[in-house]
Amino acid sequence: MVMTDAFIEMDRVEKVFDVCRKTGFLKRERRRVRAVDSLSFTVARGEFVGCVGPNGAGKSTTIKMLTGILTPSGGRVRVAGVDPSPGSRLRPGGGRPHRERMRLAHRIGVVFGQRTTLWWDLPLIESYKLMHRMYRIPDARYRENLDRMVELLDLRELLDVPVRQLSLGQRMRGDIAAALLHDPQVLYLDEPTIGLDVVSKAKVRDFLRELNAERNTTVLLTTHDLQDIERLCSRVMVIDHGRLMYDGPLAGLHEAGESERTLVVDLERELPPIDVPAPARVVRVEGPRQWLAFPASLSAAPLVARIAADHPLVDLSVREPDIEAVIAKMLHPSRDAPEPPSERAGRAAP
Numbered sequence: 001m002v003m004t005d006a007f008i009e010m011d012r013v014e015k016v017f018d019v020c021r022k023t024g025f026l027k028r029e030r031r032r033v034r035a036v037d038s039l040s041f042t043v044a045r046g047e048f049v050g051c052v053g054p055n056g057a058g059k060s061t062t063i064k065m066l067t068g069i070l071t072p073s074g075g076r077v078r079v080a081g082v083d084p085s086p087g088s089r090l091r092p093g094g095g096r097p098h099r100e101r102m103r104l105a106h107r108i109g110v111v112f113g114q115r116t117t118l119w120w121d122l123p124l125i126e127s128y129k130l131m132h133r134m135y136r137i138p139d140a141r142y143r144e145n146l147d148r149m150v151e152l153l154d155l156r157e158l159l160d161v162p163v164r165q166l167s168l169g170q171r172m173r174g175d176i177a178a179a180l181l182h183d184p185q186v187l188y189l190d191e192p193t194i195g196l197d198v199v200s201k202a203k204v205r206d207f208l209r210e211l212n213a214e215r216n217t218t219v220l221l222t223t224h225d226l227q228d229i230e231r232l233c234s235r236v237m238v239i240d241h242g243r244l245m246y247d248g249p250l251a252g253l254h255e256a257g258e259s260e261r262t263l264v265v266d267l268e269r270e271l272p273p274i275d276v277p278a279p280a281r282v283v284r285v286e287g288p289r290q291w292l293a294f295p296a297s298l299s300a301a302p303l304v305a306r307i308a309a310d311h312p313l314v315d316l317s318v319r320e321p322d323i324e325a326v327i328a329k330m331l332h333p334s335r336d337a338p339e340p341p342s343e344r345a346g347r348a349a350p
């Protein structure tokens with residue numbers, strides 16, 4: 001595999017876990033779980049890539065191999081010119097694995113949404129001071145970065161508060177700042193907006209967008225919140241059963257999943273389902289309101305014109321496809337598409 005501008009590189013990477021399960025009195029069953037299965041991809045410097053997939057798909061395992069927390073069972077991983085698990089390849093007892101790990105630590109930042117890297121009982125600022133020393137960040141750079149994070153992530157009032165007293169959203173902002181104090185070239189985010197309210201999510205997303213644009217930081221994000229992907233990522237990877245099922249722009253995902261838009265029509269009164277030409281079709285009727293699905297690649301205009309010509313229209317709106325449904329359809333094409341989501345869409349001029 002020739003990879004010239006690859007900043008992050010996974011080449012046919014495998015991860016197999018040996019799991020031991022108790023199946024009865026003095027009985028155990030050994031099982032092999034293939035969490036990552038011949039996974040290959042590259043990420044260029046400065047890209048913002050989203051990684052999505054169902055529970056247990058292998059997303060966190062992938063991030064853990066990229067950070068060196070887990071060692072791959074096979075294949076090759078490189079991040080910013082460094083092998084994250086050098087011990088697996090080099091002679092035991094040599095000094096290099098430690099040096100490689102240190103080099104990697106200086107180049108990457110990691111945020112696990114479900115866990116904190118901060119010291120639980122210490123005020124936030126004390127965690128940052130410890131990181132200043134651990135990463136040997138030059139004083140001027142530390143001050144500059146800290147000031148910037150404090151301002152952009154709205155941390156001033158929180159610096160003297162022990163981490164255990166912070167709300168989830170405050171703690172998450174604190175964690176993101178901690179991951180960036182040493183100016184890493186790569187930032188891994190594992191579910192960074194999990195459990196956050198709408199305002200906190202917006203703050204975190206605005207910050208990440210700015211970071212990527214201003215500092216060219218390469219970001220790899222795993223999430224179940226598909227709005228994270230819509231708002232932040234130029235590229236999305238869909239992982240299922242440890243394999244890469246899709247890798248490309250978000251728009252292409254809609255094509256791959258044959259996604260549909262929904263036209264919501266409010267009529268003057270309750271009427272039978274509107275007769276429209278295929279592939280458009282009525283998917284739901286509730287009183288005077290009807291929902292019509294049509295391929296996302298088609299314009300809504302002819303459909304709207306036709307309905308308006310024959311029916312007493314009061315209002316209408318077009319809803320963009322729900323990527324969660326698109327991904328589900330892509331992974332399990334035989335399953336029926338879920339019912340159209342409730343009120344969530346932008347208005348379109350008739």
Ligand SMILES: Nc1ncnc2c1ncn2[C@@H]1O[C@H](COP(=O)(O)OP(=O)(O)OP(=O)(O)O)[C@@H](O)[C@H]1O
Pocket residue numbers: 017018019033034035053054055056057058059060061062
């Ligand atoms: N330390 C471990 N020991 C044994 N099995 C593991 C371990 N870590 C992960 N697995 C298994 O590997 C598979 C992939 O797990 P992983 O956590 O990578 O999925 P994920 O895509 O991040 O899921 P989620 O979205 O639920 O966080 C799962 O079947 C999981 O049970």
